[in-house]
Every structure is written in C-alpha cells, then in structure tokens.
Amino acid sequence: MEMASIVDYVNQNGQYSFSERPFNDVDGTILAQLAYVDFSLLNKKHIHKLAQLTPELIQKSTVHTWNPAGNQALLKAAQLSQRFGQLKWDNYAQKIDPKLEQQFSAITFTIAPDTYYIAYRGTTATLVDWKEDFNMTFMDAVPSQRAATHYFQKQSLKQPGYYYLGGHSKGGNLAFYAAAHSQTQAIKGVYSIDGPGLKKPLPEELQTRAHKLIPDASIIGLLLEPETNYTVVKSDGQGIRQHDPYTWLVKNNHFEVIASVSRFSQFTQASISTWLAGMDDATKQEFLDSVFALVSADGEKHFSELGKEWPQTLQMIAAGIAATDDQTRRHWLDITGQLGDVVTHQARKLLKKEFDHYKNIFPDK
Incomplete structure (x- = not known):
C-alpha cells in the first residue's frame, strides 16, 4: 500500500x-x-x-x-x-x-x-x-x-x-x-x-x-x-x-x-541542551525576558508575522541590543557567544565522528 x-x-x-x-x-x-x-x-x-x-x-x-x-x-x-x-x-x-x-x-x-x-x-x-x-x-x-x-x-x-x-x-x-x-x-x-x-x-x-x-x-x-x-x-x-x-x-x-x-536533529538537540545546561535559571529567565521585550516592543504580534518579516525582526533586535546599557549589551554578547561556542564544538565532534566512521570503512593500506 x-x-x-x-x-x-x-x-x-x-x-x-x-x-x-x-x-x-x-x-x-x-x-x-x-x-x-x-x-x-x-x-x-x-x-x-x-x-x-x-x-x-x-x-x-x-x-x-x-x-x-x-x-x-x-x-x-x-x-x-x-x-x-x-x-x-x-x-x-x-x-x-x-x-x-x-x-x-x-x-x-x-x-x-x-x-x-x-x-x-x-x-x-x-x-x-x-x-x-x-x-x-x-x-x-x-x-x-x-x-x-x-x-x-x-x-x-x-x-x-x-x-x-x-x-x-x-x-x-x-x-x-x-x-x-x-x-x-x-x-x-x-x-x-x-x-x-x-x-x-x-x-x-x-x-x-x-x-x-x-x-x-x-x-x-x-x-x-x-x-x-x-x-x-x-x-x-x-x-x-x-x-x-x-x-x-x-x-x-x-x-x-x-x-x-537524523544527524542534524541529534546535532541540534546536543547543541541546545549543552547551551541550556551552561546557564542557571535566573540567566535563562533574564535572557528570554529581554528577547521577548525587544520582539514585542512595537506591540503584540503573531510569530507567523515575525517569520514573514524575519530580516526586519533581526534588525529590530540588533537595534534594541545596541540601544541598551553596556552591562546588558555585554550580557547578550556573552550568552549568544556561548551558543556559538557550543555549536562550533558540537560541529567538530560531528565531523570527527564522520571522519572516524569513514576511516574504519576505508582503512589506510
């Protein structure tokens, strides 16, 4: 069937x-x-x-x-x-x-x-x-x-x-x-x-x-x-x-x-889980509150609208970050930097795993 x-x-x-x-x-x-x-x-x-x-x-x-x-x-x-x-x-x-x-x-x-x-x-x-x-x-x-x-x-x-x-x-x-x-x-x-x-x-x-x-x-x-x-x-x-x-x-x-x-799904789960595990609950709450405050700054919107306007949404968030005080801006950069580090680390692990897999299939003569 x-x-x-x-x-x-x-x-x-x-x-x-x-x-x-x-x-x-x-x-x-x-x-x-x-x-x-x-x-x-x-x-x-x-x-x-x-x-x-x-x-x-x-x-x-x-x-x-x-x-x-x-x-x-x-x-x-x-x-x-x-x-x-x-x-x-x-x-x-x-x-x-x-x-x-x-x-x-x-x-x-x-x-x-x-x-x-x-x-x-x-x-x-x-x-x-x-x-x-x-x-x-x-x-x-x-x-x-x-x-x-x-x-x-x-x-x-x-x-x-x-x-x-x-x-x-x-x-x-x-x-x-x-x-x-x-x-x-x-x-x-x-x-x-x-x-x-x-x-x-x-x-x-x-x-x-x-x-x-x-x-x-x-x-x-x-x-x-x-x-x-x-x-x-x-x-x-x-x-x-x-x-x-x-x-x-x-x-x-x-x-x-x-x-x-899929491997992409496994990679995404590992990256997000590791990133979240590296933050305490107070930091997670503060970060999420600031994200949603910026997104909803111009009034209540639907996520479907934001998805259609994602370039403008990203520009709005970037402008909002730039307009904050030095301490808040450093906090944002620190948290997003941690995510970048985690993604890079997980990508290296995935590439090494792939390399070892093919190395076992095609060993050097």
Missing part, C-alpha cells in the same frame, strides 16, 4: 468504529490535531459533533491555525466517517493571560462509553504562547501545565472512566505533565505528538502507556527530553515542516517508522 497522510487514513479507515479497529497512534495524533479547532465558535453554534459541521464552520473554525488547508481537509474527511463523525465533545476550556504568560486550551472527546480523549492545544502563533513555551526551560511548572493537570483531575471526577491524554507540540508536553502529576489508574494512554520533554523521565508506572511520536528531523520534540523512549515517524516534509503531522506518512493503520532521528 502507498504511503498516505492522516487525512488519507481517515478516508481509508473511516468506516470502522473503534470497537472494530482499536484506537491507535494515528487516532491519537488526529485527535491531538483537532485541539487547534476553534471550539468556542462551534459551541456558540451549538455544534458538538463533527458530523454537524457545515463548510462555512469548517473554514471559520480553522482560519487562524498554522495549517488551515490541512485542518479543513481533516475535518471534511472526519465528519463523513463513522469513526470520527459521531464523536462528541464537551468541557471546552480556554485561558489567555498575558500577565501570567499563559495560553491554555483543552477539549474532551467521548470515543466510547466511559472512554474519553482529552486533547490539549499546542503552541499557536501568539507571542504569549511562545513565551510560555520558552519559560519551560527554567520554571518548575508553567501555568498551562498546572491548568492541564487541574483540567484532567476535574474532568475525571466529573465523568469517571478511562482517559487518553494527548496533544501536539506544547499540547503533548501538557498531556505528559498532567499524567505524571495525577493518579494514573484512569489513564489508558498518553500521547505527545512532537512535544518537548519534561526535563525528567516519566514515572515508571506510566511509561508503558506513554506514546511519544517525533519525525526524523525533530527539533521541538527533542527539547528538554532526557529519554530516548520515542517512536520516530517518517515524514515527507523538510526541516521544521516535519513538525506538522500532515507531513507524517501512514501505512495501513499505523505510521511508517524509522530507526532514529
């Missing part, structure tokens, strides 16, 4: 209920992706099943997501399928608090009697969302991690049963955090779809139910990740585009997997 996408998977397997074909990693990824849909809009329209969606609502509920076309195609396929079309959702929660540097959202799907999937939304394009992500590097718990735990605990008391927790990107981190800080008897499985790690291993009793999926060129999914207990999925995307699950390849009812992540 040819390689397919998660949308193709729905089209090819949508006639099977979860009782006919058990819940799998592709299903977990699809429901994690659905967390990006604007459920506040759908709730206002009294829509609580995918089958009830209209073309207009599909368009409006996905227009502000990272990949509107992919999300619209997924919703169109899902609403026509027996597997996903009749899924009900409830208890949509959303909290955006710039002062707390928090952006949190979650939704609960009922996939069978007494069996639920809580989907935590991943990172959106807003500065406050990205700032909360970076705060994970120095904080014991960011506000959305605590909110994710509270949401699951409250939901499991309200609707006792079995639960899957999952999310893409930041949402995967929230799912793992909530599972690690809750009673685990009710948790049937937990999914992190290329989400950053928790800086420490999951509790042993959760590890057999944990499913972490990353693409071969993963960067985000390997951040703050001390473990290697993840599944590497083949993607037809390039570079950072592999973070998008719509580029992941499906065969039959499972993802196509490969042995390990």
Whole structure:
C-alpha cells in the first residue's frame, strides 16, 4: 500500500468504529490535531459533533491555525466517517493571560462509553504562547501545565472512566505533565505528538502507556527530553515542516517508522541542551525576558508575522541590543557567544565522528 497522510487514513479507515479497529497512534495524533479547532465558535453554534459541521464552520473554525488547508481537509474527511463523525465533545476550556504568560486550551472527546480523549492545544502563533513555551526551560511548572493537570483531575471526577491524554507540540508536553502529576489508574494512554520533554523521565508506572511520536528531523520534540523512549515517524516534509503531522506518512493503520532521528536533529538537540545546561535559571529567565521585550516592543504580534518579516525582526533586535546599557549589551554578547561556542564544538565532534566512521570503512593500506 502507498504511503498516505492522516487525512488519507481517515478516508481509508473511516468506516470502522473503534470497537472494530482499536484506537491507535494515528487516532491519537488526529485527535491531538483537532485541539487547534476553534471550539468556542462551534459551541456558540451549538455544534458538538463533527458530523454537524457545515463548510462555512469548517473554514471559520480553522482560519487562524498554522495549517488551515490541512485542518479543513481533516475535518471534511472526519465528519463523513463513522469513526470520527459521531464523536462528541464537551468541557471546552480556554485561558489567555498575558500577565501570567499563559495560553491554555483543552477539549474532551467521548470515543466510547466511559472512554474519553482529552486533547490539549499546542503552541499557536501568539507571542504569549511562545513565551510560555520558552519559560519551560527554567520554571518548575508553567501555568498551562498546572491548568492541564487541574483540567484532567476535574474532568475525571466529573465523568469517571478511562482517559487518553494527548496533544501536539506544547499540547503533548501538557498531556505528559498532567499524567505524571495525577493518579494514573484512569489513564489508558498518553500521547505527545512532537512535544518537548519534561526535563525528567516519566514515572515508571506510566511509561508503558506513554506514546511519544517525533519525525526524523525533530527539533521541538527533542527539547528538554532526557529519554530516548520515542517512536520516530517518517515524514515527507523538510526541516521544521516535519513538525506538522500532515507531513507524517501512514501505512495501513499505523505510521511508517524509522530507526532514529537524523544527524542534524541529534546535532541540534546536543547543541541546545549543552547551551541550556551552561546557564542557571535566573540567566535563562533574564535572557528570554529581554528577547521577548525587544520582539514585542512595537506591540503584540503573531510569530507567523515575525517569520514573514524575519530580516526586519533581526534588525529590530540588533537595534534594541545596541540601544541598551553596556552591562546588558555585554550580557547578550556573552550568552549568544556561548551558543556559538557550543555549536562550533558540537560541529567538530560531528565531523570527527564522520571522519572516524569513514576511516574504519576505508582503512589506510
């Protein structure tokens, strides 16, 4: 069978209920992706099943997501399928608090009697969302991690049963955090779809139910990740585009997997991990606060806008650094210089490893 996408998977397997074909990693990824849909809009329209969606609502509920076309195609396929079309959702929660540097959202799907999937939304394009992500590097718990735990605990008391927790990107981190800080008897499985790690291993009793999926060129999914207990999925995307699950390849009812992540991904993880390990938490916080203060100096923006205007963004940051006092400027140069040193060191290690590898294959005569 040819390689397919998660949308193709729905089209090819949508006639099977979860009782006919058990819940799998592709299903977990699809429901994690659905967390990006604007459920506040759908709730206002009294829509609580995918089958009830209209073309207009599909368009409006996905227009502000990272990949509107992919999300619209997924919703169109899902609403026509027996597997996903009749899924009900409830208890949509959303909290955006710039002062707390928090952006949190979650939704609960009922996939069978007494069996639920809580989907935590991943990172959106807003500065406050990205700032909360970076705060994970120095904080014991960011506000959305605590909110994710509270949401699951409250939901499991309200609707006792079995639960899957999952999310893409930041949402995967929230799912793992909530599972690690809750009673685990009710948790049937937990999914992190290329989400950053928790800086420490999951509790042993959760590890057999944990499913972490990353693409071969993963960067985000390997951040703050001390473990290697993840599944590497083949993607037809390039570079950072592999973070998008719509580029992941499906065969039959499972993802196509490969042995390990790319050397570039390993290099990036080693460089960033070493750089972060060389800074104390206070330094990380001060550096990140100053970065985001410069980026948002001209008002709240979306990261998608900054990405389109990256030359201007870099010029703005450089001008902001130049305008600071001598002590702050030296601090910036010191930290960025450390990153340059780490990257250079890791590059030398990689080149030596490559040289030794080929030297063993072609020894001198």
